[in-house]
Amino acid sequence: MSDKFKDKFRLDRQTMALRVAKEFQDGDYVNLGIGIPVLASNYVPAGREVVFHSENGVLGFGQVHTAGEGDPDFVNAGGQAVTIIPGTCFFDHHESFSIVRGRHLDISVMGGLQVSEKGDLANWLVPERQIGTIGGAMDLAVGARKLIIAMNHVTKDNQPRIVKKCSYELTAVECVKLVVTDIAVIEVTKKGMVLKEIAPTWTLEEVQELTEPKLIVAPDCKEIEL
Amino acid sequence: MPINKIVAGFDEAVADIPDGATIMIGGFGTVASTPTCLLEALARKGVKNITTVSNTTGFGSDVWRLLGYKFSEDMDVLVRNGLVKKAIVAAPVSTVYQNNFEKLLRAGKVEAEMVPQGTLAERIRAAKAGLGGVYVPTGVGTIVEKGKEKKVINGKTYLLELPITADFALIKAHKGDRWGNLVYRRTSRTFNATMAGAAKVTIAEVDEIVELGQLDPETVVTPGIYVDRVIARPKDVKVDDRPISQEALDSQAKTKARGSA
Numbered sequence: 001m002s003d004k005f006k007d008k009f010r011l012d013r014q015t016m017a018l019r020v021a022k023e024f025q026d027g028d029y030v031n032l033g034i035g036i037p038v039l040a041s042n043y044v045p046a047g048r049e050v051v052f053h054s055e056n057g058v059l060g061f062g063q064v065h066t067a068g069e070g071d072p073d074f075v076n077a078g079g080q081a082v083t084i085i086p087g088t089c090f091f092d093h094h095e096s097f098s099i100v101r102g103r104h105l106d107i108s109v110m111g112g113l114q115v116s117e118k119g120d121l122a123n124w125l126v127p128e129r130q131i132g133t134i135g136g137a138m139d140l141a142v143g144a145r146k147l148i149i150a151m152n153h154v155t156k157d158n159q160p161r162i163v164k165k166c167s168y169e170l171t172a173v174e175c176v177k178l179v180v181t182d183i184a185v186i187e188v189t190k191k192g193m194v195l196k197e198i199a200p201t202w203t204l205e206e207v208q209e210l211t212e213p214k215l216i217v218a219p220d221c222k223e224i225e226l
Numbered sequence: 227m228p229i230n231k232i233v234a235g236f237d238e239a240v241a242d243i244p245d246g247a248t249i250m251i252g253g254f255g256t257v258a259s260t261p262t263c264l265l266e267a268l269a270r271k272g273v274k275n276i277t278t279v280s281n282t283t284g285f286g287s288d289v290w291r292l293l294g295y296k297f298s299e300d301m302d303v304l305v306r307n308g309l310v311k312k313a314i315v316a317a318p319v320s321t322v323y324q325n326n327f328e329k330l331l332r333a334g335k336v337e338a339e340m341v342p343q344g345t346l347a348e349r350i351r352a353a354k355a356g357l358g359g360v361y362v363p364t365g366v367g368t369i370v371e372k373g374k375e376k377k378v379i380n381g382k383t384y385l386l387e388l389p390i391t392a393d394f395a396l397i398k399a400h401k402g403d404r405w406g407n408l409v410y411r412r413t414s415r416t417f418n419a420t421m422a423g424a425a426k427v428t429i430a431e432v433d434e435i436v437e438l439g440q441l442d443p444e445t446v447v448t449p450g451i452y453v454d455r456v457i458a459r460p461k462d463v464k465v466d467d468r469p470i471s472q473e474a475l476d477s478q479a480k481t482k483a484r485g486s487a
Contacts, residue, residue, distance in 0.1 A: 055343060056254040056413045072258035072295070073400075073411040079256055079481075090412055092419035092447070093254075093281075094351045097344030101364060120367075131331060131338075133317040138370065139344030142363045173367035 003158045005210065009201045010152075010182040011224070018043045018226050020109055020150050020180050024050045028106040029059070031140055034078040036150040037109035038064075051087070052076075053105060055136040057096045060088040077136070100136070100143040108144030110137060112151040112179070114166040117213040119176040119188040121149065122168035132169070141172035153181035154210050162186065162193070163212040183207055185224060192216050197224040231406045231450070232435060233457045236267035239429050243268060243394055248277040250350070250425050251301055252397035252418035255282035255317065257290040259414035261398040261431040262297040263459055268396070269303045275311040278304065279350070279392055281343065281417055282317045283327035287466065288474035296463045302326055310336055314390060316343035323477035342370060345387050347420050353389035354424035354452070362387050395425035399448065402432040403439075406453030407446045415447060423452025430456050 011019070017039035024030055024040075026048040032038045042063075044050045051060045054076045061076065062083035070081025091099075099105065114122040121141055125132030141147055154160055162179060179186045184207050185197035195215040198207050200223055208215050233239045243249065249268075253259035284302030291298045304310050306326045318338045319328040330336040341349065342364045352360050361384035365371050375386040397418040399408040408430055410418060422428050430448075435458045 054413070056256075056259075056416045058413050068294070071412065072256065073414040075254075075256055075258075075413055084412075090410075090415055092415050093343075093347040093417045094420045096416075097347050101344050101348075101362065131319050131328065133319050133321070134340055134342050134370070135317045136343035138342040138364045138368065142366070143344075170368045172364075 005206060009199060011199055012182075014039060015226065016150050016180055016182060019185065019224060020148060021045065022225070023107065023146075023148060023178065024048060025106070026050075029053055029104065030107045030109070031055070031100070031105050031144065033108075033110040033137075033140070035111045037111065038076065038078055038080075040109060053096075053099060055093075055096055055100070055140075057091050057093060058088065059091075059099070060085055097136070097139055100139045103143055103145055105144045107146045107148060108140045109148045109150060110140060112149040112161065112176075114161050114163050114168050115149055115151075115176050115179050115188070116166045117164050117188075117193055119174045120166050121147070121171045121176050122166040123149075123171050125169040127168060134171075137171050141175045146177045147175050148178045148180060149176050150180045153183045153207075158210075160210055160212045183210070186215065187218075194218050195221055197222055199224050228404070230404045231454060231456050232404050233455045236263045236457060237270065239455055239457045240264060240267045240271055243271065243273055245274045246276065247273065247394060248279065248392040250392045250395035250397075250421045251278055251280040252395065252416070252421050253281065253300075254413065254416040255285070255300075256414070257295050257298060257300050259398055259416050259418065260300045261396045261429075262299045264396040264429060264431050264457070265301065265303050266299050269307045269309065272307065273309055276304070276309050277312045277314065278310055279314045279346075279390055279421075281315065281346070283313055283315055283319070283325060285320070285323060285325055286474065288470045289323070289477060291466060292470050292474055292478055296465060297459065298466060305330065305336070312337040312339065314339045314341060314346070316341055316346045322480040323473070345370075346390070347417065349387050349390040350417075350420050350424045352387075353391040357389060359386050359388045361385065390424075392425035393427065395421040395428040397421055397428065397430050399430050399432045401434050401436050401441060402430055402453070402456040403436050403441055403450070404456070405438060406430065406448075406450030406456055407441050408432070408448035408450075408453060409441055409445060410447055419447050422448040427454045428452055429454065432456060432458055434458060
């Protein structure tokens, strides 16, 4: 695919995280994956109380410590030291995944490699690497009530990541509800993929050109709101 | 005679682990949640052809020393000394660091059975709880379902996952008493508490041994019945001042850029 859009504006990681965080509702329990998702913890909309879950056995934690500070016995799933807050509670791995698999989490946010029209997710194996890590991704994908994927719209070679059918090894089938990319916000519905928001300076046609399945343009489709 | 599960030395604690044993290793992957001294003792003993059950396969002491840890060995000490034949594991490789396990895996010198993290925890719990298996929704429609029984229950598809048991479980806790009651610190509870009691013999490495009665009965996490041996870490440890590898330095820069530690 051509790279004729390479000089166009794209949301950076922090801005994508800011957009993801807008999805968090008051009282939500949320798991954030490594990378862009975890940055979203800094952007919870004012006035909303959100409780973060981490696979290694904690509900309710605060900011990431700066390097060299913090308690080695208190880290998030990315291994970063985080702060204890009033309400924090700890539990073992079995309990942690009862929370995940038992559909108790309102939202899980993860990175992605490919998302299909039906909401299938591939995010654990880059084919060129041959060996990958499933980790907790499969459990989170089947368990969360709302799965949000934050990823770049295309690969480094400008191939669409939003595809008709995933060619990479799957993480879970029909699980993704919303995709936030560096140029668009797309909802997965029974009728198909609905384009809800697009990045500044982009046209509907341009976003479609970088997306394999035919997008349904939402009647109220607008510029990405932060 | 009073029950006394306290063992004096780490070499003694692992002395009866034989070649070919299946060994659970507690922790999440962070060295703080790892039974470091037990792993070092096992590496010194040098058993062969072991199968491990763990969340990760270890980053190696260089990565942890770089972050200032004194107790810095993780499962890598078993891998790089050639003890491991097969790993049953949720996260065999890292996207930011090629560990020794990945190198051996790519060279065909070790095997890996990858299990989704929640399924791994549940299969371990099934062994501990005496269950014949569990039906889980995780992995349906993916590579994980290969060869497994599928069952539709209340309209939803599940996979039958069988229990994982082991000969020994090596775990890390914060405090323990002579009956084997354990408490943990914060997120270092993780797979440690899950694995306690899932193996024929559970050995707990603790920061501190306390008198019977000193742990608040309301807050004991692992009941002593699951634990066979308790051993305290030394108060201090000789600082390992070998130079840190370039690979470890590179991985630190990469992980910082990606947003993990």
